Amino acid sequence: xxxxxxxxxxxxxxxxxxxxxxxxxxxxxxxxxxxxxxxxxxxxxxxxxxxxxxxxxxxxxxxxxxxxxxxxxxxxxxxxxxxxxxxxxxxxxxxxxxxxxxxxxxxxxxxxxxxxxxxxxxxxxxxxxxxxxxxxxxxxxxxxxxxxxxxxxxxxxxxxxxxxxxxxxxxxxxxxxxxxxxxxxxxxxxxxxxxxxxxxxxxxxxxxxxxxxxxxxxxxxxxxxxxxxxxxxxxxxxxxxxxxxxxxxxxxxxxxxxxxxxxxxxxxxxxxxxxxxxxxxxxxxxxxxxxxxxxxxxxxxxxxxxxxxxxxxxxxxxxxxxxxxxxxxxxxxxxxxxxxxxxxxxxxxxxxxxxxxxxxxxxxxxxxxxxxxxxxxxxxxxxxxx
Amino acid sequence: xxxxxxxxxxxxxxxxxxxxxxxxxxxxxxxxxxxxxxxxxxxxxxxxxxxxxxxxxxxxxxxxxxxxxxxxxxxxxxxxxxxxxxxxxxxxxxxxxxxxxxxxxxxxxxxxxxxxxxxxxxxxxxxxxxxxxxxxxxxxxxxxxxxxxxxxxxxxxxxxxxxxxxxxxxxxxxxxxxxxxxxxxxxxxxxxxxxxxxxxxxxxxxxxxxxxxxxxxxxxxxxxxxxxxxxxxxxxxxxxxxxxxxxxxxxxxxxxxxxxxxxxxxxxxxxxxxxxxxxxxxxxxxxxxxxxxxxxxxxxxxxxxxxxxxxxxxxxxxxxxxxxxxxxxxxxxxxxxxxxxxxxxxxxxxxxxxxxxxxxxxxxxxxxxxxxxxxxxxxxxxxxxx
Numbered sequence: 024x025x026x027x028x029x030x031x032x033x034x035x036x037x038x039x040x041x042x043x044x045x046x047x048x049x050x051x052x053x054x055x056x057x058x059x060x061x062x063x064x065x066x067x068x069x070x071x072x073x074x075x076x077x078x079x080x081x082x083x084x085x086x087x088x089x090x091x092x093x094x095x096x097x098x099x100x101x102x103x104x105x106x107x108x109x110x111x112x113x114x115x116x117x118x119x120x121x122x123x124x125x126x127x128x129x130x131x132x133x134x135x136x137x138x139x140x141x142x143x144x145x146x147x148x149x150x151x152x153x154x155x156x157x158x159x160x161x162x163x164x165x166x167x168x169x170x171x172x173x174x175x176x177x178x179x180x181x182x183x184x185x186x187x188x189x190x191x192x193x194x195x196x197x198x199x200x201x202x203x204x205x206x207x208x209x210x211x212x213x214x215x216x217x218x219x220x221x222x223x224x225x226x227x228x229x230x231x232x233x234x235x236x237x238x239x240x241x242x243x244x245x246x247x248x249x250x251x252x253x254x255x256x257x258x259x260x261x262x263x264x265x266x267x268x269x270x271x272x273x274x275x276x277x278x279x280x281x282x283x284x285x286x287x288x289x290x291x292x293x294x295x296x297x298x299x300x301x302x303x304x305x306x307x308x309x310x311x312x313x314x315x316x317x318x319x320x321x322x323x324x325x326x327x328x329x330x331x332x333x334x335x336x337x338x339x340x341x342x343x344x345x346x347x348x349x350x351x352x353x354x355x356x357x358x359x360x361x362x363x364x365x366x367x368x369x370x371x372x373x374x375x376x377x378x379x380x381x382x383x384x385x386x387x388x389x390x391x392x393x394x395x396x397x398x399x400x401x402x403x404x405x406x407x408x409x
Numbered sequence: 410x411x412x413x414x415x416x417x418x419x420x421x422x423x424x425x426x427x428x429x430x431x432x433x434x435x436x437x438x439x440x441x442x443x444x445x446x447x448x449x450x451x452x453x454x455x456x457x458x459x460x461x462x463x464x465x466x467x468x469x470x471x472x473x474x475x476x477x478x479x480x481x482x483x484x485x486x487x488x489x490x491x492x493x494x495x496x497x498x499x500x501x502x503x504x505x506x507x508x509x510x511x512x513x514x515x516x517x518x519x520x521x522x523x524x525x526x527x528x529x530x531x532x533x534x535x536x537x538x539x540x541x542x543x544x545x546x547x548x549x550x551x552x553x554x555x556x557x558x559x560x561x562x563x564x565x566x567x568x569x570x571x572x573x574x575x576x577x578x579x580x581x582x583x584x585x586x587x588x589x590x591x592x593x594x595x596x597x598x599x600x601x602x603x604x605x606x607x608x609x610x611x612x613x614x615x616x617x618x619x620x621x622x623x624x625x626x627x628x629x630x631x632x633x634x635x636x637x638x639x640x641x642x643x644x645x646x647x648x649x650x651x652x653x654x655x656x657x658x659x660x661x662x663x664x665x666x667x668x669x670x671x672x673x674x675x676x677x678x679x680x681x682x683x684x685x686x687x688x689x690x691x692x693x694x695x696x697x698x699x700x701x702x703x704x705x706x707x708x709x710x711x712x713x714x715x716x717x718x719x720x721x722x723x724x725x726x727x728x729x730x731x732x733x734x735x736x737x738x739x740x741x742x743x744x745x746x747x748x749x750x751x752x753x754x755x756x757x758x759x760x761x762x763x764x765x766x767x768x769x770x771x772x773x774x775x776x777x778x779x780x781x782x783x784x785x786x787x788x789x790x791x792x793x794x795x
Contacts, residue, residue, distance in 0.1 A: 063730070063731075063734045063736055064727070064730065064731075065731060065736050065738045067736065067737060067738070068737040068738055068741070069738065070719070070738060070741075070742070092730070092733070092734060093705055093726070093730045097705065097706060097726070100706070101706070101708055101724060101726050101727075102708070106724075107724070107726070107727050107730075108723075108727065109722050109723050109727070319479055319483065320483065320486070320487070322487055322488070333456070336495050337494075337495050338487060338492075338493070340479070340483070340487050340493070341450070341487075341493050341494065341495070344449070344450065344478070344479045344493075345449075345450075345451060347478070348449045348478060350449055350451050350453065350454075351453060351454040351737050351740070351741070352451045352453070352454055352455065352456060354737075355454065355456075355737070355741075356456070
């Protein structure tokens, strides 16, 4: 095995939960960690300093969007994605597959790859495992994700197995296509839908491959919290302990803390940013729809239990005024607040695990469930990019 | 004369240019000073700390917009406009008249005030000099502007005189209506259109009244730089030297520096923020339309000659990508950049005057003219609120 540019260093354990450090060419990520989603090379509305201040150590960007605009070769010629977006910490990109498969009737799948007509410029494009790796290496990111076949949920077992085995073949092609393993790590993605046997089989398959990290894909697509955790329970114990474990596209605070308890190290989700942009604030007392008129006279800060939140210097009344007036400062402040709450959740989880504080972790599970409680479900989760 | 809550302290002079300090209940404003426009209680997209970092010491907010939404009584009950918008420095509001008069066929003028149907909620409203003062006192701002009659430019001399004399009568009513002169100062507005004799007459009239400061209104409405400066040349020498002089709604960097040379102390304009929001950057080498495709491959920082600009950590290529992708970070960074350049212009002007550096001030005039040069005029100036 060649020297890895990214590797996982184990830390403390508490039951099945663990801390650790993901070492990358652009720095160390204390895990468990949450990656905000910077779809087009920007976490919408926020600057890199604000991400750091919120406690962010690694950012996810979307290959599909950046491939289409401004293009991976342009980003490479401008010095790579880190330079381009002004983020010199660890960067991970997805493979672009999730977005292409979401085009459905506009895409055509073959063993070679996925052919589709771009909604952006109308041109026909062809995404292959090799190209997915080449694009991400052109970005120069620390972690590239392998191209996988994404299918609808629920799907039949036959169809799920078919996608799973193709994902394995494509993963091998991704491994073979790498030209810069010294700079960009490659993670594989465990598929298998909601079938425990398939999930177990695929986890075993990927555990035996020469990967830098392992992700669990195809979840957080409407299957619900219990079904999601059932798959996490099947997969995580079969993954090698010396590699980082990444649950893709998850989720609400309660989903994250429950997966942390089960030994997951890495997360990404559009929820805190997308919700924030739409005026939905996570607070430790539950979610608030700040556009609701009842907040127009509420002089209280948004959430004193998220003490680092920059939104707390303003009243809920001001935030409601901004959001109802379609003022971008409102979207920005609530986005930033949600990100602070998420990163506080992860920091508290790490602290509990490091301290061996099982009671603290139990309390955090209860608090995360409360923080996730909805006044009304207005925005669907997902990681299709924002 | 009662003790004033706001007063002007003279500083250095250089020819007709001068520095000074406008003292207010919320702190001191080194003049000449530029006020960014926070129409709805927010300088679009920016937080108060960013305004301070850019060198801002005083902010303007729009009475009309905040009166309509969320309402001046609500803002009063929430602790006043400073608390509401999280800005504890000096605050000035306009009277709301400029916006109401811009409604034209939807407003009806009488000696009592202006009656109009609100475009926001369809309700009939009636703005009088007394109400304009009451609203601004409810905000608790440091400086209130008197309600004036705004007319089109050009207008006949008769019509201009009529508006001017009504403005004087309304100004006296504003003075009589004040209930909190200990907290909120009142500035009057010199009108008179483009008629030097009327401007002179009105300046003399207002100079004799018990005002805390004097503004020049009705300019920057399409009359052009030369006509604007001609009116400034008429008015400024007739204003009392111990009161602050405010040129409303002005302007491009060149307009500002030329008015500073003529002895103006205070400015506001939507240009740096509105331009920035539309991807138009002021640089010391001229204005740039960053949405232009030629910037997509430009690795250079936006403007090294504005060294404090937070936009300089990114390439023009990234800014162009953000703006073309309709990403709010792009609008935010260019807005912030423009504000840094404007405040740098004012800081350099103050430094030249303080140092008695006439050559430096001459160079600044040349540089400001260059900074104002347009690739194409895409956004009209004005102060109707953003």
